[in-house]
Ligand SMILES: O=C(O)CCC(=O)C(=O)O
């Protein structure tokens with residue numbers, strides 16, 4: 001899957017004209033100095049009263065779903081390891097999110113034109129002429145009250161504020177299935193099943209909640225502890241390159257104890273700065289349903305799952 005230099009340039013120019021701030025951030029946010037400076041400048045500007053203070057109305061007043069969580073220790077773990085464990089959703093929230101997933105269309109390959117109901121997956125695969133590795137729901141913030149409840153949760157917001165070092169911005173919810181199929185390499189690459197790091201902002205992180213049990217073989221998320229800013233490199237400039245990494249490269253670069261398959265029960269959650277090296281494993285046994293909530297400094301409009309209802313089509 002070698003993309004030629006001219007194809008790459010074409011992509012960059014088209015992205016620059018459709019999403020200029022996001023594209024520029026993707027270039028600059030790979031540099032450590034800017035990752036350090038931009039949050040400081042943003043803080044300075046916020047302190048002097050420019051810009052909004054909290055983007056989720058009332059975030060600090062709702063009762064938390066995580067009364068046993070020590071936000072400060074989660075923030076410390078996130079800073080040290082790039083990941084922090086210990087979140088647990090109440091059973092009734094898991095049940096409601098599962099029921100949302102059971103009763104709404106999901107979209108193969110995150111394509112608004114490829115909607116199908118869960119029990120129609122086989123038919124959808126026939127219509128698409130391929131196995132479906134990933135299917136995502138859209139408009140969860142407007143359609144699913146549990147997602148809103150989580151976005152507003154004071155403990156999650158406290159973690160976000162602590163880790164980002166200033167007023168957090170909620171920038172997107174994503175809820176998706178990963179199915180145990182013999183997926184093409186192209187789909188595995190497209191759906192983040194190869195090691196990579198995300199450049200989603202100068203500082204950002206995500207909460208992940210498993211909504212199905214995830215044991216070995218069920219598509220665990222894999223994270224390399226402490227790998228923030230330390231990617232495998234083939235040569236000097238590769239340090240600033242954003243690319244996929246092979247399993248071999250990752251296993252050679254880091255101590256085996258650092259490469260962590262995150263298994264868990266339905267409801268288990270963790271926070272991760274995906275500037276760390278990470279990937280999703282392609283499941284071989286059971287499907288995985290995952291809810292992800294992302295917080296950052298700036299909202300480039302690129303991370304959310306909102307789609308115009310009119311663009312959402314069921315596969316026929
Ligand atoms: O499916 C996964 O576990 C990987 C997802 C991922 O790469 C991400 O959320 O940034």
Ligand SMILES: [Fe+2]
Pocket residue numbers: 192196197198274278
């Ligand atoms: Fe990622």
